[in-house]
Structures are given as structure tokens and as C-alpha cells.
Amino acid sequence: xxxxxxxxxxxxxxxxxxxxxxxxxxxxxxxxxxxxxxxxxxxxxxxxxxxxxxxxxxxxxxxxxxxxxxxxxxxxxxxxxxxxxxxxxxxxxxxxxxxxxxxxxxxxxxxxxxxxxxxxxxxxxxxxxxxxxxxxxxxxxxxxxxxxxxxxxxxxxxxxxxxxxxxx
Amino acid sequence: xxxxxxxxxxxxxxxxxxxxxxxxxxxxxxxxxxxxxxxxxxxxxxxxxxxxxxxxxxxxxxxxxxxxxxxxxxxxxxxxxxxxxxxxxxxxxxxxxxxxxxxxxxxxxxxxxxxxxxxxxxxxxxxxxxxxxxxxxxxxxxxxxxxxxxxxxxxxxxxxxxxxxxxx
Numbered sequence: 001x002x003x004x005x006x007x008x009x010x011x012x013x014x015x016x017x018x019x020x021x022x023x024x025x026x027x028x029x030x031x032x033x034x035x036x037x038x039x040x041x042x043x044x045x046x047x048x049x050x051x052x053x054x055x056x057x058x059x060x061x062x063x064x065x066x067x068x069x070x071x072x073x074x075x076x077x078x079x080x081x082x083x084x085x086x087x088x089x090x091x092x093x094x095x096x097x098x099x100x101x102x103x104x105x106x107x108x109x110x111x112x113x114x115x116x117x118x119x120x121x122x123x124x125x126x127x128x129x130x131x132x133x134x135x136x137x138x139x140x141x142x143x144x145x146x147x148x149x150x151x152x153x154x155x156x157x158x159x160x161x162x163x164x165x166x167x168x
Numbered sequence: 169x170x171x172x173x174x175x176x177x178x179x180x181x182x183x184x185x186x187x188x189x190x191x192x193x194x195x196x197x198x199x200x201x202x203x204x205x206x207x208x209x210x211x212x213x214x215x216x217x218x219x220x221x222x223x224x225x226x227x228x229x230x231x232x233x234x235x236x237x238x239x240x241x242x243x244x245x246x247x248x249x250x251x252x253x254x255x256x257x258x259x260x261x262x263x264x265x266x267x268x269x270x271x272x273x274x275x276x277x278x279x280x281x282x283x284x285x286x287x288x289x290x291x292x293x294x295x296x297x298x299x300x301x302x303x304x305x306x307x308x309x310x311x312x313x314x315x316x317x318x319x320x321x322x323x324x325x326x327x328x329x330x331x332x333x334x335x336x
Contacts, residue, residue: 022190022274023273023274025265025273025274040313052249052265052273054249054250054263055249055250055263055264055265055273056263056265056266057250057262057263057266058260058262058263058266058267058322059263059265059266061266061320061321061322061323061324061325062266062319062320062321062322062325063316063318063319063320063321064316064319064320065265066278068236068274068276068278081220081222081223082222082223082225092226094225094226095222095223095224095225095226095227096223097193097220097223097224097227097233097306097307097308097309098224098225098226098227098229098230098309099226099309100308100309100311104306105191105193105220105223105306106190106191106193106236106305106306108236108276108305108306110234110236110278110306110308112313112314112315112316114316137274137276138265138272138273138274138276138278139265140265140268140278141265141266141267141268141321141325142316142319142321143268143319143321143325143329144319144321144329145208145280146280146314146315147280147314147315147316147317148231148232148280148282148310148315149315149317150231151230151231151232151310151311151312152229152230152231152232153229153230153231153309153310153311153312154226154229154230155229156229157229157230157309157311161311161312
């Protein structure tokens with residue numbers, strides 16, 4: 001059961017009676033439209049709501065942050081369970097959790113971005129693949145526990161990545 | 169405004185009239201209690217709800233995945249905006265978004281784990297710092313766009329990390 005409060009929603013958790021609150025902590029500002037948002041070289045802004053201004057103090061000690069955002073362009077809970085990566089039928093049909101598709105049961109986006117600067121309550125970032133006005137839910141500083149240098153990725157991923165590098 | 173549907177909640181987005189759905193896709197199973205969950209060497213399980221079984225097909229092509237989970241041990245939206253990392257007053261007082269504290273406006277956890285195996289709808293992972301029965305919201309395969317080898321981190325982080333390495 002959920003009820004509306006001033007600027008968010010309070011829900012009974014589905015698993016217990018504790019209460020959780022989901023509310024945007026800010027919004028994305030970008031001039032990029034359509035596929036332009038996928039350009040890793042682009043900069044965009046994250047405008048933090050004034051009530052959370054204090055919560056970004058010290059974030060500029062990190063060069064990179066994870067941005068968690070709400071894929072509010074996805075209209076409803078996706079019922080898709082399998083997809084071809086980037087819609088390409090020459091690549092295997094895979095479970096959505098084996099890909100980074102937007103069509104996910106919970107429309108949560110996660111992107112590692114470079115933090116170029118902080119001006120008051122505005123973060124300037126590079127590489128955020130989110131549209132203008134996307135609600136931001138959380139920011140997490142990137143550290144060396146977040147990477148796996150010797151990670152194994154599947155062949156289809158390597159193929160896609162090689163094509164991308166070839167283009168740029 | 170939110171309404172309950174069979175196994176989730178449908179909300180009007182706070183920013184527009186599109187609808188979003190939040191529902192657990194599975195749950196954590198672990199015997200670790202208290203601080204034991206922080207032990208990076210521990211294995212735990214993620215039991216995927218049967219309705220999403222198909223959605224993990226192919227995930228075993230990746231050695232590492234990000235787990236997004238609900239910090240359901242955090243009772244309510246935290247009002248904390250600043251914290252000392254790990255509660256240590258010898259370290260600077262920082263905005264919560266400059267740290268990985270659990271006390272966040274939106275109680276969302278994010279951890280990179282090693283995927284050791286998949287047995288039916290159960291993932292066996294190493295390094296997940298989540299308690300037993302934690303609701304899991306999303307899984308995202310780790311790839312090389314998720315890392316920044318030359319990232320800059322602040323001195324307090326390096327200090328904490330050095331201490332941790334010294335102990336193990």
C-alpha cells in the first residue's frame with residue numbers, strides 16, 4: 001500500500017511492514033536528444049534538489065560516480081524477459097538481466113560517469129546516457145571495489161564493443 | 169498516487185503521468201549475520217522469482233554482476249545528509265552522496281559481486297554485502313564501461329582501504 005506525501009511516495013514494503021520512500025534527489029539536464037545521449041563524450045548536468053545540497057559535499061574528491069536513475073521514458077513495467085542485445089538479431093537472444101537493456105522489470109538505470117565539476121548544487125558529468133529531465137535516485141562514488149580488471153564478458157559483448165571502437 | 173497490483177505497486181511518476189512499477193525480482197539468501205555480510209570472501213545466493221527465471225538466461229557469460237537491492241533494514245527515508253565514513257569521527261564529515269553509507273535518501277544498495285554459478289533460478293555470488301531476505305531489484309552485468317582504472321579517490325578512502333588491507 002502506498003500513500004502520497006509532500007514530495008514523494010511512502011510505500012509499505014512488499015516483503016515486510018517497514019516503510020520505504022522513493023523520491024528523486026535531482027534531475028538530469030542535457031541538450032542531447034535521441035541516440036545522442038549514448039555519446040560517451042557528452043557532458044550533462046545533474047541538478048540536485050536544494051534540500052539535498054548538503055549531501056553532495058565532498059563528492060568532488062572522487063573523479064567518477066555511479067548515477068542511479070529512473071528510466072522514466074519506459075512507460076510501464078516491461079514484460080519483456082528476453083532481448084537481443086541492442087535489438088540485433090545476429091546476436092543471441094538473452095535474458096534481460098544478462099544485458100543492459102532499458103526494458104527491465106524495474107526501470108532503474110545505472111551509469112558510471114566522470115565527474116567534471118560541482119557548481120553549487122549542479123554536478124557536471126561526462127558520459128551519462130540519460131535524457132533531459134530524467135529523475136535521479138542516487139549517486140554513489142566510484143572506488144576500486146567497484147571494478148574487476150580481469151572480468152570475463154561474453155563474446156557478443158566483445159563483438160559489439162569492437163564494432164563501436166571501430167566507428168569512433 | 170500509487171495502487172497495489174498483484175505482486176507489486178504501480179505509481180504515477182512524481183514527475184509526469186507515466187507509470188512505473190517497483191517489485192522485487194528475487195531475494196538474498198545468506199547465513200551471514202551482522203558485520204559478517206561485509207566479508208568480501210563470503211558467498212551468498214540470489215533466488216530469482218520463478219516468473220523471472222528466463223530473464224537470467226545468459227548471465228553466466230559474465231564473471232561479475234552488479235546487484236541493486238533494497239536496503240530494507242533501513243526503516244524509513246533517512247533524513248541524514250552528512251556522515252563520517254563508517255561512523256569514524258577521525259575522518260571528514262561528508263555528504264551522504266560522497267560515501268557509500270546505507271543512510272541514503274533512497275535506500276538503494278549497489279554492489280559488484282563475482283558470479284560463481286547459476287543453478288536453475290539461483291545465482292551463487294561472492295562479495296554481496298546484503299542481509300538474508302534482502303529484496304533484489306535488478307541485476308546488471310559488469311563490463312569494461314563500468315570501470316575507471318585511473319580513477320581518483322579521496323585521501324580518507326585510501327586511508328580506510330589501507331587499514332582494511334592491513335587487517336586481512
